Amino acid sequence: MTTTTPSRRDRLRTATVTEIKQAGRRLLVTGGPAAISLRAIARDMGMTAPAIYRYFDSLDALVRAIVTDLFEELRISVEEVAAAHAGAPPLTRVAHLARGFRRWSLAHPAEFALMFGSPIPGVTPMAADCSPANDAGARFAESFFTVLEEHLAQHPLPEAAESLDPDLRQAFQPYLDTFGDRFPLPVVYLFVASWTRLYGMVAMEVFGHLQWAMTDIEPLFERELHGTLRQLAR
Incomplete structure (x- = not known):
C-alpha cells in the first residue's frame, strides 16, 4: 500500500488550522466560551479577519472543530486511566473511567463549559447529526459502552431488563438513527442513566454550585459513584 506525502501547501494549511484552534482554546481558557471569536483569533495571529474564513467558514465551524478535539483529548485521557487498570473487573474500570472524567x-473547567455547558451566544447549538464533533462525543461514550458490554457478558441482565419498555426504546431513536445497533440498547440505557447521575455531580462541582454546602466534593462523588456501580451490578 502506497502513501501520499502531503504537499507543502497542505502541510501549511494543516498547521494554520491547528494554530487557529489553539488560539481559540486560549481565548476559551482565559475568557470562557463567549470569548471565542474569529476576529479575536485573527488579531492574536496577526491575520485579517477575512483570512480566517479561508480555514473556517463560520464561528460555528471553528467551535465544532475545537469541541471535536476536546472530546478526543478527553477520550484518550479516560482510556489511559482505564488501561492502567486493564486487569481489573469491568465495573472497577468503569469507576476509573468516571474518576478520570471528573x-x-x-x-x-473552561473546556468542560464549552463541551457540556450553555451554548455560546451567536453559535448554533450542535444538532444530533453534527459530525465530526458528535462522532467524537460518541467515541468518548463508547469508552464506557465497551466496558459495560464486557460486564454484561459476564453478568447478563435479568430477562425483564433485556428488552426496554417500548416508550423508552422509542426515546432512543435518535441514538439508533445516528449510531445504529453496535451496542445493545440496554447497554446504552445503562450508560445514559449512569452518565446523567455522575455528570450532574461533576457539572455541579465544576461550576461551583456546591460550594455553599461543601468544602470537598470528592467524598460525595465517590458515594454517588458506588451507588451507580451497585445499580449496574444488579
Whole structure:
C-alpha cells in the first residue's frame, strides 16, 4: 500500500488550522466560551479577519472543530486511566473511567463549559447529526459502552431488563438513527442513566454550585459513584 506525502501547501494549511484552534482554546481558557471569536483569533495571529474564513467558514465551524478535539483529548485521557487498570473487573474500570472524567473536567473547567455547558451566544447549538464533533462525543461514550458490554457478558441482565419498555426504546431513536445497533440498547440505557447521575455531580462541582454546602466534593462523588456501580451490578 502506497502513501501520499502531503504537499507543502497542505502541510501549511494543516498547521494554520491547528494554530487557529489553539488560539481559540486560549481565548476559551482565559475568557470562557463567549470569548471565542474569529476576529479575536485573527488579531492574536496577526491575520485579517477575512483570512480566517479561508480555514473556517463560520464561528460555528471553528467551535465544532475545537469541541471535536476536546472530546478526543478527553477520550484518550479516560482510556489511559482505564488501561492502567486493564486487569481489573469491568465495573472497577468503569469507576476509573468516571474518576478520570471528573479529574479531566476539574482540570479543564473552561473546556468542560464549552463541551457540556450553555451554548455560546451567536453559535448554533450542535444538532444530533453534527459530525465530526458528535462522532467524537460518541467515541468518548463508547469508552464506557465497551466496558459495560464486557460486564454484561459476564453478568447478563435479568430477562425483564433485556428488552426496554417500548416508550423508552422509542426515546432512543435518535441514538439508533445516528449510531445504529453496535451496542445493545440496554447497554446504552445503562450508560445514559449512569452518565446523567455522575455528570450532574461533576457539572455541579465544576461550576461551583456546591460550594455553599461543601468544602470537598470528592467524598460525595465517590458515594454517588458506588451507588451507580451497585445499580449496574444488579
